[in-house]
Amino acid sequence: MKSVKVSIFALVAAAISVLAFRNMEGGSISGKVAPLDGADQVWAIQGADSMKTDIADGTFNLQGAKAGTYTVIINAKQPFKDVTISDVKVDEGKVTDLGEIRLEQ
Secondary structure, three states: OOHHHHHHHHHHHHHHHHHHHHHHHOOEEEEEEEEEOOEEEEEEEEEEEEEEEEEEEOEEEEEOOOOOEEEEEEEHHHOOOHHHHHHHHOOOOOEEEEEEEEOOO
């Protein structure tokens, strides 16, 4: 009887762990900005929800994005112009790589 209780407890704990990590996973949006020091932050906007992260050494990775379509905005430093990328599709558990984004003056 004791081994049945332990087995049931182990199964419940495993199921809760899987569901918890699954809900936290989401997708991500990554990319690289050129020149490397031309921007400091990136935003991803979906409806009324938004996410932001810093750009370090020209690269960024926005993690935990819900599946859907986003508008991504790169906050450029002077003398460069901000960049807006529309219709960025994010899938659950996948990385959407925007590649290299060249900033213009």
